[in-house]
Amino acid sequence: MTFLWESDKRCWERTATGVNVRGIPFPCKLSLESVARDTWHKQYRFCVRRHTPGFASLSHSLYLVSRQSGSCQYSCAESELNSERTRVWLSYITACLVWGSTWLAIKIGLEGVPPLLGAGLRFLVASIILYAIVKAAHIEIPRTPEAKRIYAVLAILSYTIPFAFVYWSEQHIPTGLASILFAAFPFWVGIFSHIMLEHERLNAFKVAGITIGFAGIVVIFAEDLRVEDANAFIAMLMMLASPIMQAYCLVLVKKIGQPISPIAFTCVGMFFSSIALLLLSLGLEAYDEVVWSTETVGSILYLATIGSVVVFVAYYWLLKRMEAVYLSLISFITPIIAVALGAIVLDEQLDPNVMLGSALVLVGLVVANGRYFYGRVSEVFE
Numbered sequence: 156m157t158f159l160w161e162s163d164k165r166c167w168e169r170t171a172t173g174v175n176v177r178g179i180p181f182p183c184k185l186s187l188e189s190v191a192r193d194t195w196h197k198q199y200r201f202c203v204r205r206h207t208p209g210f211a212s213l214s215h216s217l218y219l220v221s222r223q224s225g226s227c228q229y230s231c232a233e234s235e236l237n238s239e240r241t242r243v244w245l246s247y248i249t250a251c252l253v254w255g256s257t258w259l260a261i262k263i264g265l266e267g268v269p270p271l272l273g274a275g276l277r278f279l280v281a282s283i284i285l286y287a288i289v290k291a292a293h294i295e296i297p298r299t300p301e302a303k304r305i306y307a308v309l310a311i312l313s314y315t316i317p318f319a320f321v322y323w324s325e326q327h328i329p330t331g332l333a334s335i336l337f338a339a340f341p342f343w344v345g346i347f348s349h350i351m352l353e354h355e356r357l358n359a360f361k362v363a364g365i366t367i368g369f370a371g372i373v374v375i376f377a378e379d380l381r382v383e384d385a386n387a388f389i390a391m392l393m394m395l396a397s398p399i400m401q402a403y404c405l406v407l408v409k410k411i412g413q414p415i416s417p418i419a420f421t422c423v424g425m426f427f428s429s430i431a432l433l434l435l436s437l438g439l440e441a442y443d444e445v446v447w448s449t450e451t452v453g454s455i456l457y458l459a460t461i462g463s464v465v466v467f468v469a470y471y472w473l474l475k476r477m478e479a480v481y482l483s484l485i486s487f488i489t490p491i492i493a494v495a496l497g498a499i500v501l502d503e504q505l506d507p508n509v510m511l512g513s514a515l516v517l518v519g520l521v522v523a524n525g526r527y528f529y530g531r532v533s534e535v536f537e
Contacts, residue, residue: 239476243473243476243477246469246470246472246473247473247485249465249466249469250466250469250470250473250485251485251488251489251492252492253461253462253465253466254462254466254485254489254492255488255489255490255491255492255493255495255496256462256492256493256496257458257462257466258325258330258333258334258489258490258493259493259496259497259500260454260457260458260462261273261321261322261325261454261458262325262330263450263451263453263454264450264451264454264455264458265322265325265326266446266448266450266451267445267446267447267448267450267451267454268445268446268447268451268455269436269440269441269442269445270319270322270323270325270326270440271319271322271323271432271433271435271436271439271440272432272433272436272440272442272445273322273454273455274318274319274322274432275429275430275431275432275433275435275436276429276433276455276459277429277455277458277459277462277463278314278318278425278426278428278429278432278459278463279425279426279429279430279433279459280455280456280459280460281425281429281459281460281463281464281467282422282423282425282426282429284459284460284464285418285421285422285425285464285468286422286426288418288422288464289418289419289422292418294416294418294419295416295419296419296422296423297414297415297419301411301412302415302420304411305407305408305411305412305415305420305424306420306423306424306427307427308403308404308407309404309408309420309421309423309424309428310423310424310425310426310427310428310431311428311431312400312401312403312404313400313401313404313405313424313428314424314425314428315427315428315431315432316396316397316400317396317397317398317400317401318428318432319432319435320393320394320396320397321333321337321393321394321397323390323393324390324391324393324394326390327386327387327389327390328387328390328391328394329376330493332376332391332394333390333394334372334375334376334489334490334493335372335373335376336391336394336395336398337394337397337398337486338368338369338372338373338398338486338487338490339369339395339398339399340398340401340402340483340486341365341368341369341480341483341484341486341487342365342369343398343399343402343403344402344405344406344479344480344482344483345357345361345362345365345480345483346402347402347403347405347406347479348406348409348478348479348480351406351407351410352406352409352410352479355409355478355479355480357480360522360523360524361480361523363519363522363523364484364519364520364521364522364523364524365480365484365519365523366519367515367516367518367519367522368484368487368515368516368518368519368520368523369487369519370515370519371487371511371512371513371514371515371516371517371518371519372487372490372512372516373512374508374511374512374515375490375491375494375506375508375509375512375513375516376490376512377508378506378508398486402483405474405479405482405483406479408420408471408474409474409479412471413475417467417468417470417471417472417474417475418468420471421464421467421468421471425463425467470482470485480523481523481524484519484520484523487516487519487520488516488520491509491512491513491516494509
């Protein structure tokens with residue numbers, strides 16, 4: 156790659172993730188958080204324009220504009236990004252819908268199998284399917300120190316401990332209360348991102364949006380704040396610890412996991428997690444009352460295939476294409492979907508607070524993207 160100015164070389168080395176496109180000496184795929192709006196060369200200027208809120212590599216169109224005539228000489232914008240942008244939105248919607256259904260599926264599965272066994276079988280089946288995909292698609296599983304660090308962290312802090320906590324806690328506290336406690340996830344992602352990711356700092360819009368969204372979740376599940384189970388306090392502490400661990404894992408993968416396929420590190424992390432969970436189950440759980448009903452087996456298979464293989468791969472694929480905080484806001488949307496599914500599947504009555512809380516969540520999502528909307532309004536008046 157050639158550069159006309161040394162300063163431009165330093166700029167592109169800091170941000171480029173792509174290669175030359177059709178012989179033109181600039182990268183088409185960029186991470187543009189720190190790039191100035193116009194970077195001038197002797198003959199051309201790179202004109203960066205924002206489009207989609209919350210997306211790192213998809214939130215801009217890049218034009219090579221002639222400095223003399225002002226005409227666009229080349230664009231790697233809409234024609235090459237539209238299909239990718241569509242896949243991003245479909246993946247985001249899929250993650251919201253699937254994770255909104257997993258709370259109900261876990262509840263159904265726990266009626267037949269103990270929590271550690273259920274979680275272990277879920278990840279074992281998922282890792283077998285993912286390994287088959289790895290072999291069929293000839294996906295490399297790196298063995299570098301950074302890759303091994305990601306595998307270990309994911310296995311322990313993203314799958315084993317948090318899911319053991321979630322499965323066990325769901326036996327002792329209402330699903331709504333569990334949703335409220337886990338909804339602290341975006342706060343922790345924001346904190347870890349601010350510390351660990353140079354270009355994903357917290358700002359007033361993100362903090363306000365997360366706070367409003369969290370308030371919406373509290374409003375929705377206000378009736379579930381009462382608990383009578385003797386183990387409820389321990390379950391609540393577990394549900395508070397789970398999002399902290401998973402937030403750290405998410406940001407770490409964002410920081411050092413970019414070169415690794417999401418299928419690869421999800422496969423390895425889930426496999427070692429399944430071994431750990433099944434060993435813990437053998438030592439701590441009794442199998443006398445295990446019931447292998449159609450509902451129990453169906454729950455495990457659904458959670459393994461759709462709730463793990465599909466959604467986790469999509470989730471980490473999205474992480475490569477959008478800011479971690481915006482991705483974490485899925486945790487505000489999934490409880491709403493869970494409530495809606497409860498009303499449809501279990502014929503549960505919807506409380507009026509659900510509509511108010513859902514409106515607050517929607518407002519929170521918009522406010523979190525306020526910096527983008529502010530930028531678009533500012534461009535109108537420039």
